[in-house]
Amino acid sequence: ATSQPFCYRDVEAPVSPDVVSMSGRCPYTETGVSLIWTASSFSVRFRGRGIAVELCPEQEAASDDLIPYVRFIVDGKESEGIPIKQAGWYEAADALGAGEHTLTVVRLSEAGTVAPLRALNVRVKADSRTEAMLLPPPEVSPRRLLFIGDSITCGFGNLGQPYSATGVRGKFTTAEQDGMKTFAYRTAVYYGADAQYVALSGKGVCRNNNKSTTGRIPDFFLQTTPGEKETYDVSDWQPDVVVINAGTNDAAAGVDKEAFSGGVTAFLDKLRRQYPDAVLLWCYGMMNKQLDHTLQTTIETYKNKDSQVFYLPLEDINARTGEWGAVM
Numbered sequence: 645a646t647s648q649p650f651c652y653r654d655v656e657a658p659v660s661p662d663v664v665s666m667s668g669r670c671p672y673t674e675t676g677v678s679l680i681w682t683a684s685s686f687s688v689r690f691r692g693r694g695i696a697v698e699l700c701p702e703q704e705a706a707s708d709d710l711i712p713y714v715r716f717i718v719d720g721k722e723s724e725g726i727p728i729k730q731a732g733w734y735e736a737a738d739a740l741g742a743g744e745h746t747l748t749v750v751r752l753s754e755a756g757t758v759a760p761l762r763a764l765n766v767r768v769k770a771d772s773r774t775e776a777m778l779l780p781p782p783e784v785s786p787r788r789l790l791f792i793g794d795s796i797t798c799g800f801g802n803l804g805q806p807y808s809a810t811g812v813r814g815k816f817t818t819a820e821q822d823g824m825k826t827f828a829y830r831t832a833v834y835y836g837a838d839a840q841y842v843a844l845s846g847k848g849v850c851r852n853n854n855k856s857t858t859g860r861i862p863d864f865f866l867q868t869t870p871g872e873k874e875t876y877d878v879s880d881w882q883p884d885v886v887v888i889n890a891g892t893n894d895a896a897a898g899v900d901k902e903a904f905s906g907g908v909t910a911f912l913d914k915l916r917r918q919y920p921d922a923v924l925l926w927c928y929g930m931m932n933k934q935l936d937h938t939l940q941t942t943i944e945t946y947k948n949k950d951s952q953v954f955y956l957p958l959e960d961i962n963a964r965t966g967e968w969g970a971v972m
Contacts, residue, residue: 652770655692657778659763664688665781668751669840669876671868676764678702679714679751680869682798682823682841687748689779692768694738695747700731702760709817712758715824717748725752725822728761742774746782753818754798756844756870787837790883790919791828792865796930797843797889799826804970816845820970827930828887840881844870848893850907855897861890862911866918878918886919889927889958895934904935905942912946912953922952929958 657663659676668684670677677686688695695718705711713725716736726734736747751761770776791797804820823829823841832839846853847861859871868876888911894904908926915924928939936957943955 652772652775654767654769655690655776655778656765656767658765659686659697661781663766663778663781665784667784667838667840669842669868669881676700676762678760678762678869679749680760681751681755682753682826682843683750683829683839684841685748685750686763687746687782688766689744689746689782690766690768690777691742691744691774691779692740692776693771693774694735694740694769695745696733696735696767696769697747697749698731698733698764698767699728699749700762700764701728702762705729705759706757709815709819710758711753711818712761713752713818713821714761715750715752715822717750719745722824725819727819733767738769740774744779750824752799752823753821754795754800754823754843754845757816758818760869785836785838787835788881788883788885789832789835789837789839790886790922791832791839791841791843791889792861792886793828793843793889794847794861794893795843795845796892797826797828797841798845799823800845801970802826806969816971828889831887837884840883843889846893847890848897848899849890849911850904851894851897851899853893853896861888862907862914865915883919883922885923885925886915887925887927888915889930891928891935891939892931895932899935901935901938905938908939908942909946912943912950916950924950924953925956926954927956927958930961933960 664686666686669681670684711727711729713727716723718737768776799821801820802825803822828841842865866875868874940955946953
């Protein structure tokens with residue numbers, strides 16, 4: 645008689661709040677967690693030889709340029725960006741040592757024009773010496789930051805080369821976008837904060853980059869999913885600070901400054917109603933400066949009725965070599 649060598653069994657479980665901790669505005673259903681917005685993520689603790697994740701695009705990519713990307717972070721070590729072209733199992737780590745490990749899956753691509761991803765299951769791998777085991781989910785930081793904005797916040801083209809370097813007019817592709825290399829994500833990491841990133845490229849407060857006036861930042865900031873009418877329940881997650889980086893597309897679209905001032909005031913009113921205890925910090929200036937004075941005076945006036953609203957002018961990255969990114 646012969647016998648098979650002993651081997652522990654793999655452990656598989658659905659991606660659920662019992663198994664993972666989520667960061668970002670991540671709708672959850674019985675079929676898994678949706679990663680929709682830039683830098684939305686989930687983390688899982690485990691023991692085992694390795695771990696894989698079952699991921700599924702919720703719709704077919706409009707083109708090869710719009711395939712959603714994720715990054716796996718295992719025990720602090722980051723993978724390259726991974727395109728999720730089709731549903732299936734994606735190996736995040738293998739040949740791990742004994743002991744406890746943590747996997748974080750981060751969506752790198754922005755929402756709106758790029759398909760949402762659904763995380764269905766995780767599988768912890770075992771072998772003859774390593775038992776597979778899911779551990780209680782990682783604790784989520786009590787610090788909370790909400791970032792609201794446009795392409796600057798979601799990282800449009802931030803890995804790409806500008807026209808001045810290539811001589812070729814670029815176009816948006818998700819291979820040249822990394823939501824973890826934005827000012828917003830790095831700020832959240834610096835402060836060790838849980839964060840939501842609610843941002844869409846080309847959007848403004850009063851006018852979008854293409855001069856349209858629908859689907860603006862004040863129109864979508866409360867949506868659970870871009871373009872859908874479902875309203876996010878803000879009572880589930882109240883931030884300590886709301887960081888608004890907006891005005892860049894309004895300036896590009898030639899917005900009237902007086903109308904912009906009124907739009908900013910109305911948006912601050914909306915934000916305060918939803919987030920009564922948060923500090924509201926408005927940032928602007930990384931890509932143009934036309935509305936700097938308007939924002940400064942508008943927010944100074946607003947502070948007469950709300951002392952927890954502030955304005956932070958930002959350095960102009962267009963003045964710095966190598967900081968332009970794609971389509972510039």
